[in-house]
Amino acid sequence: MWFHNCVFYQIYPLNFCGAPELNSGVQEHRLDRITDYMDRYLSEYGIGGVYLNPVFSSDTHGYDTRDYRRIDERLGTNEEFRKLVNTAHKRGIRVVLDGVFHHVGRGFFAFQDLIQKGFESRYKDWFCVDFNGNSPYDDGFWYEGWEGHYELVKLNLYNPEVQNYLLDSIGLWLDEFQIDGIRLDVAYLLPDWFMAKIREYVSSRREDFFLVGETLADNQGHLFTEGKLDSITDYPLYKSIWSGLNSRNMFEIAHTLKRNLTEMYPGRALWSFLDNHDVDRIAGKLTDPELLTAAFGLQMALPGIPCIYYGSEWGIEGRKRPGQSDRELRPEIVSPEYNDLSEQVKEMVRLRNCTPALMTGSFREVLLTNQQYVFLREAAGSTVLTAINISDSTWEFQYDLPHGTWSKSLSQREEVFEGTLQLGPKSITWWIF
Numbered sequence: 159m160w161f162h163n164c165v166f167y168q169i170y171p172l173n174f175c176g177a178p179e180l181n182s183g184v185q186e187h188r189l190d191r192i193t194d195y196m197d198r199y200l201s202e203y204g205i206g207g208v209y210l211n212p213v214f215s216s217d218t219h220g221y222d223t224r225d226y227r228r229i230d231e232r233l234g235t236n237e238e239f240r241k242l243v244n245t246a247h248k249r250g251i252r253v254v255l256d257g258v259f260h261h262v263g264r265g266f267f268a269f270q271d272l273i274q275k276g277f278e279s280r281y282k283d284w285f286c287v288d289f290n291g292n293s294p295y296d297d298g299f300w301y302e303g304w305e306g307h308y309e310l311v312k313l314n315l316y317n318p319e320v321q322n323y324l325l326d327s328i329g330l331w332l333d334e335f336q337i338d339g340i341r342l343d344v345a346y347l348l349p350d351w352f353m354a355k356i357r358e359y360v361s362s363r364r365e366d367f368f369l370v371g372e373t374l375a376d377n378q379g380h381l382f383t384e385g386k387l388d389s390i391t392d393y394p395l396y397k398s399i400w401s402g403l404n405s406r407n408m409f410e411i412a413h414t415l416k417r418n419l420t421e422m423y424p425g426r427a428l429w430s431f432l433d434n435h436d437v438d439r440i441a442g443k444l445t446d447p448e449l450l451t452a453a454f455g456l457q458m459a460l461p462g463i464p465c466i467y468y469g470s471e472w473g474i475e476g477r478k479r480p481g482q483s484d485r486e487l488r489p490e491i492v493s494p495e496y497n498d499l500s501e502q503v504k505e506m507v508r509l510r511n512c513t514p515a516l517m518t519g520s521f522r523e524v525l526l527t528n529q530q531y532v533f534l535r536e537a538a539g540s541t542v543l544t545a546i547n548i549s550d551s552t553w554e555f556q557y558d559l560p561h562g563t564w565s566k567s568l569s570q571r572e573e574v575f576e577g578t579l580q581l582g583p584k585s586i587t588w589w590i591f
Contacts, residue, residue, distance in 0.1 A: 160252065161339065161368045161388065162427055163517045164206020165458070165507050166465035169195075170435045171213050172220050173488035174468060177232035179218055181265075189234035193242045199494045201249035204507040207368075208246060209254045209341055209465060211435055213239065220256070221343065222263025222310055226327035236335075243335050252338035254368060255331065259324050259352075260344045261303070261310040264295070269311050273297055284320050286312050304344070315352050325359045332363055342387070345371025350384035357386035370429050370463075377422050389463055392418070392428035399432060399453055400443045406548055408531040412523065415460060419521060427518075430462035433470055435488050442475035448584045451502050452546055455586035458506040459535070459544040461521050472500040513590055515540040525555060530581075532557070545579065546586040554580045559589060 171177075175188035196208060212220030215228045229239045246253050262269060268281035276282075276298060277289055291300030294308050304310035313320055331337045342348060342356075353371065360367040370389040371381050381387045398414035401407075418428060432440040432453055440453055450473060457464050472495040476487040494500075510516040519537035526532075529549040535542045547553040557579050581587065 159366055159368070159388070161207065161463055163511075164252070164463075165204065165510060166207040166209050166254070166429075166463065167200055167203075167205040168209045168211070168431075168434060168465050168467045170211040170220075170468070170488040171233055172211075172230065173485060174491050175233060176490035177230070179485075181215070181217055181224070181230065181232055183231055185231050185235070187234050187238065188232065189229070189238040189242055193238075193245050195491070195494070196242070196251055197245050197249060200251060203471075203504055204511050205251060205466075206511070207252040207254060207338070210256065212256045212258060214258075217263035217265045217309070221258050221261075222265070223258055224263055224265040225267065226324070227330055240335055243337060247336065252368075254339035254341055254370070255337055256343055257328070257340040258343040259313065259315070260347050261312050264309055264311060266311065272299075283314060283317050285314055304347075315349060321352070321355065325356065328356065328360065329363070332360060332367065338366075339368025339370065342369065342371045345381060345385070345387070345390070346373040346375065346378065348385075350380055353381070353385035353387060376417070379422060379426075382423070382426055389427055389429045392430050392462060394418070395428070395460070395462070396431055396433075396437075399456055400440060403449045403453060403548060404443075404445045406529050408526060408528060408546070408548070411456070412526050412531060415521075416523075419461065428462045429465060430457055430460065431465045431467065432457055433467045434465075435467070435484065437487070438478055439467070439474055439476040439487065440470055441473045442477045446584070447473075449548060450499055452548060452584065452586045454499075454503050454506060455544070455588075456546065458503075458510050459516060459533075459542065459586075459588060461519075461535075464510075466503070469495075471503040472497050509588065509590065513540050513542060514538065515542045515590075516588075524557065529553075530555070541591055543589040543591075544586065545581050545589075547581040548584055550583050552580060552582055554578050559591065 169192060171192060175191050177188060200208060213229055213233060214223050215225040215230045216222050217224060229236050243253050268284045271281050272279040286302035288300040292298060293300055302312040304312060315321065342353065357369060369387045371385065371387045373381060373390050374393050376394055378390055381390050394414050395418065398411045402410035441450060444450060469491060478484060478487065514537040515535040519535035522534045524532040524534055530547050530553055532545045532555065
């Protein structure tokens with residue numbers, strides 16, 4: 159499928175465009191900022207898919223939906239979103255939206271009706287309500303929220319009306335706006351049968367529609383088999399990359415990868431990332447900034463479906479602050495920055511896009527030490543040997559590269575002398591042949 163062969167790019171639209179935190183309902187027009195960014199920057203960067211955090215009308219941050227069938231008033235109109243998708247497709251970029259189907263905001267039309275009419279509301283069975291209790295908002299009834307957050311109202315997905323409403327909403331964006339996929343928010347809390355229902359619905363319209371689920375834990379294979387998803391978020395690998403680089407322990411990365419490939423998800427491609435809108439930026443997470451290139455090199459060389467979080471490719475820092483908003487993780491962007499890191503990552507994306515072994519090739523470990531890791535990926539027509547050295551010293555190892563054309567990339571600090579490969583300190587390279 160197409161999603162196995164491209165690099166994704168994640169944008170948090172509300173913050174990226176500098177929208178206010180609260181939705182006053184006043185119509186603004188900011189979506190062109192993302193459209194222009196894709197047209198001028200992402201297409202040049204070789205990005206094949208853009209994943210947009212919530213774009214539907216919401217109360218505040220996007221995950222508290224008001225209306226699944228309307229673009230957030232702070233961003234623009236449905237027609238402006240159509241222009242965004244059309245521009246992306248002309249540039250060869252697919253569009254994947256965030257689908258927040260576990261909960262809604264208090265401003266959601268059906269919940270507002272419940273607040274106004276109580277037990278007489280025709281929508282009372284759309285939620286998990288108890289009229290013998292009361293909510294922290296003094297609504298006169300108790301309801302279930304997401305993980306105790308009562309501004310996020312849990313939907314009753316067992317209600318056929320709710321199911322049909324959500325499926326019809328997906329159909330609107332798929333049929334009329336030609337979106338290419340959905341990332342299912344908190345998929346670990348959605349019933350498998352509900353995700354399978356979404357799969358059946360979208361596949362009846364487009365066989366190549368991409369469904370990726372957010373999950374935080376290990377051993378979530380049921381999301382593939384029962385939930386019928388194409389991919390899931392690889393939080394274990396994300397953690398092992400920054401942790402392994404910080405502790406100078408390549409065994410942690412190798413161990414996590416082996417579990418993914420052989421024990422938990424054989425034959426599956428996981429959604430890989432170095433950071434996202436919920437976690438510290440990789441540039442702020444690494445204790446040694448000189449290993450940033452190595453982190454991106456690993457992400458692009460290891461099996462999976464890689465996704466870059468906007469701005470991380472040029473080294474934006476951002477950390478979660480207890481008790482504060484996450485806006486530091488989701489800054490406004492006026493224009494892209496260009497530096498050595500962004501150019502290195504761009505070259506990685508270019509090479510991955512034209513090298514089958516890096517996209518879908520097999521994986522084999524060649525050598526592993528605390529501070530070095532060498533592995534081979536192979537597919538019809540291409541082979542890639544990746545070597546990473548995170549020590550402070552030059553490192554040599556023995557490997558007989560095949561005769562013929564090969565190219566080294568990502569670093570200019572490695573040499574080859576009759577089967578001895580030499581790699582500079584804190585560097586990563588791919589030999590492609």
